[in-house]
Amino acid sequence: MTNGDDENGSMAEASCTQLRDRGRVRLGFLVFQDKYNCDCKPENKDKSKTVFRMGVDLYAIRGHYRSRNIEKSSSAWPLYEEKPIQHKDHSYHILSLSLSLSLSLSLVVVPEKVLSSSMNARTVGTGNGTIVLAHGFGGDQSLWDKISPSLAKHYRVLSFDWCFSGAVRDGNLFDPAKYSSYNAYADDLVALLDEWGLKSVIFLGHSMSGMIGCIASIKRPELFQRLILLLASPRYLNSGDYVGGFEEVHIDDMVSSIRSNYQEWVENFTPAVVDPEDPPSLDKFRGCLRSMKPEVTASLADTIFRSDYRHVLADVTTPCTIVQVTNDMVVPASIAHYMCERISGPSTVEMIEGTGHFPQLTAHEQLLDVLRQALGFQAPGGEGMPTSTGTSGPADHGRD
Numbered sequence: 001m002t003n004g005d006d007e008n009g010s011m012a013e014a015s016c017t018q019l020r021d022r023g024r025v026r027l028g029f030l031v032f033q034d035k036y037n038c039d040c041k042p043e044n045k046d047k048s049k050t051v052f053r054m055g056v057d058l059y060a061i062r063g064h065y066r067s068r069n070i071e072k073s074s075s076a077w078p079l080y081e082e083k084p085i086q087h088k089d090h091s092y093h094i095l096s097l098s099l100s101l102s103l104s105l106s107l108v109v110v111p112e113k114v115l116s117s118s119m120n121a122r123t124v125g126t127g128n129g130t131i132v133l134a135h136g137f138g139g140d141q142s143l144w145d146k147i148s149p150s151l152a153k154h155y156r157v158l159s160f161d162w163c164f165s166g167a168v169r170d171g172n173l174f175d176p177a178k179y180s181s182y183n184a185y186a187d188d189l190v191a192l193l194d195e196w197g198l199k200s201v202i203f204l205g206h207s208m209s210g211m212i213g214c215i216a217s218i219k220r221p222e223l224f225q226r227l228i229l230l231l232a233s234p235r236y237l238n239s240g241d242y243v244g245g246f247e248e249v250h251i252d253d254m255v256s257s258i259r260s261n262y263q264e265w266v267e268n269f270t271p272a273v274v275d276p277e278d279p280p281s282l283d284k285f286r287g288c289l290r291s292m293k294p295e296v297t298a299s300l301a302d303t304i305f306r307s308d309y310r311h312v313l314a315d316v317t318t319p320c321t322i323v324q325v326t327n328d329m330v331v332p333a334s335i336a337h338y339m340c341e342r343i344s345g346p347s348t349v350e351m352i353e354g355t356g357h358f359p360q361l362t363a364h365e366q367l368l369d370v371l372r373q374a375l376g377f378q379a380p381g382g383e384g385m386p387t388s389t390g391t392s393g394p395a396d397h398g399r400d
Contacts, residue, residue, distance in 0.1 A: 113195045118170055121160040121192060125152030130198055133159040134189070136207025136231075137304055138289045138297065140167040143206075146364035147371075154377040155202070160192060162209075164300050166291025176299040182208070182309060186215040193223050200225040202375065206360065207231050207330070211309050214343075217318040227320045228374065230367075231357055233331045234310040234339060242310075245332050251305045255298050262294035272329055273357040281361035313342040320347040321374040323367070327355040350374065 113121070120141065131151055133144045141159040151157050162185065163173040178184050189212060193201065203224055205213040210232020217224040236244045237251070257265040270286045289297070320343050324336035336349045350370045354363040372378065 115188065115191050116160070116195050118168065118173055119160040119163070119188070119192060120167060120169075121158060121196070123156055123158050123196075124148060125155050125157045127152075127155040129155050129202065131155040131157055131202040131204060132193070132198075133157060134203065134205040134209035134213065135159075135162065135165070136205075136209050137300060138285065138292065139206070140165040140288055140291075142167070143284065143288065143358065143360055147360055147368055150368055151371070158196065158198070158201075163188070164292065164296050166288060166293075171293065174296050174299075176296075179300075180303055182212050182215055182307065185209075185212045186219060189213070189216045190220050190223065193220075199223055202226045202228065204228040204230060204371075205232065207233075207357065208304050211307075211312075214312055214316045214320075215309070218312060218315045221318060224318045226375075227316070227318050228323060228371070229320055229339065230323045230359070231325060231328060231331045232322070232339065233335050234313060235308045236305045236330075237308070239308075242338075243332055243334055245330065245335075246305060251302070254305065255302050258294055258298040258301060262297070263290070266290055275354065275356040275358075275362040277355075278362045281358065284361060285358060310342070313339060314344055316343045317345040319345050321370075322347060322349045323352065323359075323370055324349060325352050325354050325356065325359050325363070328357050330357045348374075 115121075122141075133141065133148065133151075135141055135143050140161045144159055148157055148159065161167045163179065168174075185208075193199075199222055201224060203213045203217075203226070205211075205227070207230070210227070210229035211234055213224070213227050213229070214232075217227060233244065235242065236246050238244050238247055254265075254269075257268075266286060266289045270282055270289065274282050274285050276282065320340075322336045322340055324331070324333050326333060333351070336351075340347045340349050350373070352359050352363055352366045352370065354366065356362050359367045
């Protein structure tokens with residue numbers, strides 16, 4: 001080793017802020033741009049710099065390059081540096097190194113699950129298949145607590161909170177204009193499944209989430225193996241021969257009550273939709289409603305109860321199990337048969353004897369019996385893994 005080599009040291013002694021070769025930056029950023037489909041704009045500088053700093057540090061540790069007479073530079077390391085690096089014999093070596101760094105680094109950057117975090121998404125269970133639980137109006141994912149442990153013995157269970165839920169930390173996540181239709185929720189659901197790398201899942205959607213699941217399955221049918229529509233309805237307003245259960249005046253009065261005296265409305269609405277013979281379940285749902293902002297609840301109620309998605313049923317090809325409670329003031333029993341007749345994919349109706357709109361709270365054992373029959377997993381104490389009755393997607397309805 002010559003004195004020059006001793007003086008300059010190895011690449012491990014050259015910081016990443018010293019490498020300012022413009023050709024290297026441009027070559028690497030083209031790869032970065034192609035990988036992430038981003039523009040060469042100033043706001044993307046930090047991302048590009050982070051990627052290159054990681055790679056340069058890795059190469060420095062391995063000692064693959066020895067720099068000579070590299071000009072010291074500021075720590076800012078601007079992306080569009082116009083001044084080329086001052087060196088003697090190593091311009092081609094730097095260019096070659098930078099290209100190899102750029103090509104390899106695009107494979108190691110893992111995007112963060114931003115949507116999953118904001119929606120409090122979490123999983124339990126270790127089964128080969130995945131079942132996704134989506135709560136409805138006024139609730140959060142805790143409403144699944146009575147059935148989730150049983151499902152987790154056979155499936156990987158993914159639950160989350162919609163943006164309107166009081167359990168969501170970011171109170172600004174709900175945008176009334178954006179979420180004035182189910183399509184935005186369906187887009188969130190699709191994006192959530194993509195973040196987790198899931199395909200061919202079993203989707204259990206309660207109330208409004210049932211129709212959201214239908215819309216999402218039309219957008220991306222490969223993501224769903226089976227839809228379980230728990231007390232779903234394509235339209236809540238009566239219309240001609242169609243019996244949705246409500247008149248316009250009922251919705252007007254509901255929204256007005258929410259806006260004028262929210263706490264009183266919560267006290268009146270809760271026993272109307274939850275079996276009053278089950279005080280703990282009453283308290284559970286009442287607590288969920290109280291955690292929501294009144295203006296969010298009013299906007300959401302207006303969107304849900306004035307919606308009409310009857311036209312999408314014919315485009316649903318994913319196999320469906322429609323679950324209905326015999327006495328529900330929100331969704332008449334006839335709605336389940338109406339949906340079954342109009343969904344294009346294979347579908348069945350399963351009835352649960354009971355009262356109220358929340359069987360996952362007040363009749364959870366009966367609901368689990370329906371799920372066992374529909375999905376083929378055994379009752380507590382049974383052995384073996386579930387076999388799905390669905391006909392769409394791979395048998396394990398799990399991750400990629």
